[in-house]
Amino acid sequence: MLAARIDRLPADEKALLQMLAVIGREFPLDLVRRMVGSSEAVLDRMLSDLQNSEFIYEQPDARGIEYTFKHALTQEVAYNSLLIEQRKVLHERAGQTLETMFAKQLDDHLDDLARHFSRSDNVVKAVEYLCLAGHQAIQRSAFSLAASYFEDALARLKNLPADTERSRKEIAIHTGLADVAIVTSGYAAADYESHLTSRHELAERLGDATQVFYSLVGISVLSAFRLELSKAREIGMKVLALADRTLDPAMQLEAHGSLANILWLLGDFVGSREHSEKGISLFARSQRLPSGKEHMRAACLFYESLCTAALGFPDEGLRRSLDFLSWSRERTNPLPLVFALNCVATVFLWRREGNKALEHADALLALTAEHGFRNWHSFAQIAHGQALALLGKTDEAVADLKSGLAAFESTGAAVPGWAYSALVFGCLAANQPAEGLRVAAKALQVSDQTGDAEAKPELHRLRGELLLGCDCTDTAEAETSFRTAIDTAREQHARLSELRTTMSLSRLLAKQGRRNEARLMLADIYNWFTEGFDTADLKDAKALLEELQARPVLGEQR
Numbered sequence: 105m106l107a108a109r110i111d112r113l114p115a116d117e118k119a120l121l122q123m124l125a126v127i128g129r130e131f132p133l134d135l136v137r138r139m140v141g142s143s144e145a146v147l148d149r150m151l152s153d154l155q156n157s158e159f160i161y162e163q164p165d166a167r168g169i170e171y172t173f174k175h176a177l178t179q180e181v182a183y184n185s186l187l188i189e190q191r192k193v194l195h196e197r198a199g200q201t202l203e204t205m206f207a208k209q210l211d212d213h214l215d216d217l218a219r220h221f222s223r224s225d226n227v228v229k230a231v232e233y234l235c236l237a238g239h240q241a242i243q244r245s246a247f248s249l250a251a252s253y254f255e256d257a258l259a260r261l262k263n264l265p266a267d268t269e270r271s272r273k274e275i276a277i278h279t280g281l282a283d284v285a286i287v288t289s290g291y292a293a294a295d296y297e298s299h300l301t302s303r304h305e306l307a308e309r310l311g312d313a314t315q316v317f318y319s320l321v322g323i324s325v326l327s328a329f330r331l332e333l334s335k336a337r338e339i340g341m342k343v344l345a346l347a348d349r350t351l352d353p354a355m356q357l358e359a360h361g362s363l364a365n366i367l368w369l370l371g372d373f374v375g376s377r378e379h380s381e382k383g384i385s386l387f388a389r390s391q392r393l394p395s396g397k398e399h400m401r402a403a404c405l406f407y408e409s410l411c412t413a414a415l416g417f418p419d420e421g422l423r424r425s426l427d428f429l430s431w432s433r434e435r436t437n438p439l440p441l442v443f444a445l446n447c448v449a450t451v452f453l454w455r456r457e458g459n460k461a462l463e464h465a466d467a468l469l470a471l472t473a474e475h476g477f478r479n480w481h482s483f484a485q486i487a488h489g490q491a492l493a494l495l496g497k498t499d500e501a502v503a504d505l506k507s508g509l510a511a512f513e514s515t516g517a518a519v520p521g522w523a524y525s526a527l528v529f530g531c532l533a534a535n536q537p538a539e540g541l542r543v544a545a546k547a548l549q550v551s552d553q554t555g556d557a558e559a560k561p562e563l564h565r566l567r568g569e570l571l572l573g574c575d576c577t578d579t580a581e582a583e584t585s586f587r588t589a590i591d592t593a594r595e596q597h598a599r600l601s602e603l604r605t606t607m608s609l610s611r612l613l614a615k616q617g618r619r620n621e622a623r624l625m626l627a628d629i630y631n632w633f634t635e636g637f638d639t640a641d642l643k644d645a646k647a648l649l650e651e652l653q654a655r656p657v658l659g660e661q662r
Contacts, residue, residue, distance in 0.1 A: 106181040109157070116142070117150050121159055124171070125182035126194040130217070133169040138201045150631045151317060196224035199233075212595075214240050222256055222362045227263045231273055236357070238280045245475045247439055249286050254280040271306050275315055278303040282322060283396075290479045290515025291508075292329035300326060314355075317346050321358045328366050331518035336366045353386040354394040360386075361400040365408040371557030377411035380404040388458030389431065401438035402432060407449045413451050416599025418636035425451045442471055442480045449487040454600060456640035458494030465491050482511035490526045498534035518552040521547050528566045537573040544570065557592070561601035564589035565608055572612070580614060586612065603629050604641055607648055614652060623652040 110118060123139060124131055133151075141148050151171065154160045159178055160171045163374040181192070207212050214624035218237040220231040238253035257279045263272045282299035289295050300322045307315030320343050327336035340363040347355035360383030367376040383404035387393055393401060405428040411420025427450045432444035445468040452461035465488040472481035485508030492501035505527040513519050522545030531540030544567045551560050568585035571578070586609035593602035606629050610622035630645045637643070 106178060107185065110159075110182055110185060113157075116146075117153055120147075120180050120515070121154060122151050122186050122190075122600075123194055124160065124173070124193075125179045126186070126191060126220075126221075129176060129179055129200055130163075130167070130170060130172040132167065132469050133171065135201060135205060136171075136197075137198055138205065168210075178500075192224045195224050196229075196413055199224065199226070199229060210236075211240065218253060222260070227260050230260050231257045231264070231343075236279075236282065242280065242283055243437065247287050247476060249282065251284045253282070253655060267308065271310055272312075275303055275306045275310075275312075278306070278538050286479075287475070287477050290517060292328070293518035296322075297326055313346070313350075316636055317343055317350075318356055321348075321362050324362050324366065325607070328362075328369060328516075329517040331369070331520060331550065331556050333366065333370055333555045333597065334601050337370070340366050354397055356391075356423045357383045357397055357400050357404070361403040363406055368407050368411065369556055370597075371560060371592075373414050373558075374409040374597055376407050377415070377660065378404075378410065380408035386410060394481070394644070398435055398437050399439045399443070401426075402443035406443045408449050410450060413454055414596075414598050416456055416603075416633060416636075418451070418600060418639050421449075422451050422455065428612050438471060439477070440467065442477055444478065445471065446483050446487065449484075449491070452488065453490050453494070455636075458491050459588055461487065462491035462495065479512065479515055479517070481514075485511060486523055486526050488648070489530060491501055493530040493533040496533070498530065500555070502530045502534050502536070503528070518550065518554065518556075519547075521551055521556050521563055524550070525559040525562045525566060528563065528570070532566055532569055535573070537570045540570045541567065541574070555597070559595035561589040561596065561598055561605060564592065564606040565601070567607060568605075572649040579616070582610065583612060598633060599629070600641065603645055607641070609643055610648060610652070623649065626652070 109292070109304035110121060113121065115254060127135065127139075132359070136151075137144065137147060142150070151160070155162065155171075157597075159182075161174055162169060162171055165171075176640045186194070196294060199217055202213050202217055202220065203210070207553040210217065210623055212238040212281065214233060218230070218233040218556065221233050224230065224496050232523045233259035234253045238257065239249035241253060242246070243311055254277050257259050257521065258274070258281075261274055263275075273354065280298055282303065285293055285296035287297060300319055304316065304319035307319055312382045318341050324336045327333070327339065336475065340359070344356075344359040344432065347359040360379040364376045364383065367373075367379065380405075384401065385520055405424070408532070409421050409425040409428055411421075412424055418507040425444070428450050429444040435441065445464050447460050449464035449468060452458075452464065460607040465484055468484035469481065469488060471477075471482050485504055489504030489508060492498075492504060509519055509523055509527060512523060528540045531537070531543060544563055548560070553564070564585045568582040568589070571582040571585065586605055589605040590602055590609065591607060610626045613619070613622035626645060626649055630649060632640070633642060637646070
């Protein structure tokens with residue numbers, strides 16, 4: 105019926121209606137006037153007739169007069185009544201008109217420009233605007249839309265000559281698809297690796313040092329998430345040397361942020377913090393960062409906060425993490441906020457403040473679910489489960505932790521020690537020593553094979569506690585685990601882990617009548633601290649010291 109009504113229109117009105125269908129469901133009068141060759145009087149008459157026939161209607165708009173199709177089906181039928189070649193010509197004309205009208209505001213019309221040129225025969229313009237629209241969609245966290253734009257651009261690129269310009273466009277497309285894959289699939293996913301590899305090969309073929317640099321940064325991140333840490337570190341040092349030669353602060357930020365992550369996983373908290381601080385210092389807090397660099401500054405702030413706490417400054421680590429959270433909330437990009445919420449939740453977990461950790465883990469779960477941040481959602485599940493374990497909700501905690509680890513591993517990543525240690529802690533809290541020992545053994549095996557060491561002291565400590573839970577009379581192996589944990593923590597300068605494990609060992613020694621030995625070793629690490637005395641660990645350490653001092657055992661030197 106619609107098709108018949110459209111066919112009965114005068115030829116000029118039918119042609120106008122078809123052109124309007126090409127423009128879209130809504131169309132501003134100014135755009136229509138520029139596309140139609142008729143005089144204003146003739147155009148106004150035809151628009152009035154189409155309104156009277158109830159094909160379109162006028163609606164108020166702040167930018168001027170705008171029209172819309174009364175029904176989506178009307179637009180569809182009018183559009184399909186055009187021959188394919190006619191559509192292509194009209195789409196290109198619409199795109200060219202938009203370019204002219206909004207030459208200084210193209211960013212506000214990239215979706216329409218991409219749509220029109222991608223439906224025309226102008227492949228060069230189609231690829232150009234599809235890429236621009238894709239990058240804009242990433243900035244707006246519309247990752248599925250971004251992927252569709254980039255995939256469309258990649259398919260059309262095959263119709264262009266195989267020259268240097270085409271290779272540069274292909275690099276840009278693979279870059280965009282890699283950025284999408286990080287979020288939707290994960291940092292270790294096969295599709296992320298595929299786009300990174302393509303980008304690197306194209307960059308090397310072109311001899312483009314900048315693109316080689318950024319592809320190597322991505323490969324180092326991929327390797328780190330797969331716990332290929334020797335490879336990741338080697339690449340990380342290479343990209344830092346490249347960045348320092350260019351003296352480009354944006355490239356240096358990427359290099360320092362990448363190394364901060366790698367060194368953290370290797371248990372080098374001093375080195376990780378050093379690179380974090382160097383990355384942060386490259387740009388002032390209030391300075392606008394280059395496009396796409398907010399996430400790397402966020403990574404530096406993340407590791408700076410965690411390393412500070414791990415190295416024995418839990419109050420300063422918390423202060424920095426909360427300052428990071430404040431900065432991230434000023435960003436339009438949600439990814440820095442994801443980093444910051446995870447950071448604050450982690451520091452609260454280390455301080456054993458379960459309620460505050462749970463609050464930030466809940467916020468992280470909601471944010472990552474909203475934006476489809478797959479890796480970070482699994483991190484949020486792990487933090488959430490650990491917080492529940494601290495609060496005594498152990499069954500729910502273990503279920504959350506197992507789900508988070510499974511989700512993380514499903515992205516192609518190798519589960520790191522910090523994630524395993526969260527599950528081991530949950531098993532300890534739930535009085536599941538056999539399961540906890542199984543997980544701890546697997547985690548320590550992964551650590552030995554890969555060099556992953558950020559949670560090695562905590563894994564040995566928890567193993568010792570679990571062994572005591574299985575058989576409190578067989579203490580030799582538990583003592584060995586505690587001493588291994590202390591030695592590892594000292595190598596890492598991880599004072600918080602050293603304090604926590606020294607308390608575990610001191611309690612064991614005290615039960616064996618070795619109170620002076622326990623008191624001296626605990627006093628040594630406790631007296632190292634200059635802050636954090638209101639945290640649970642330092643309060644417990646002080647109480648244990650007072651207990652050890654109050655009741656000396658006969659024959660031991662007090």
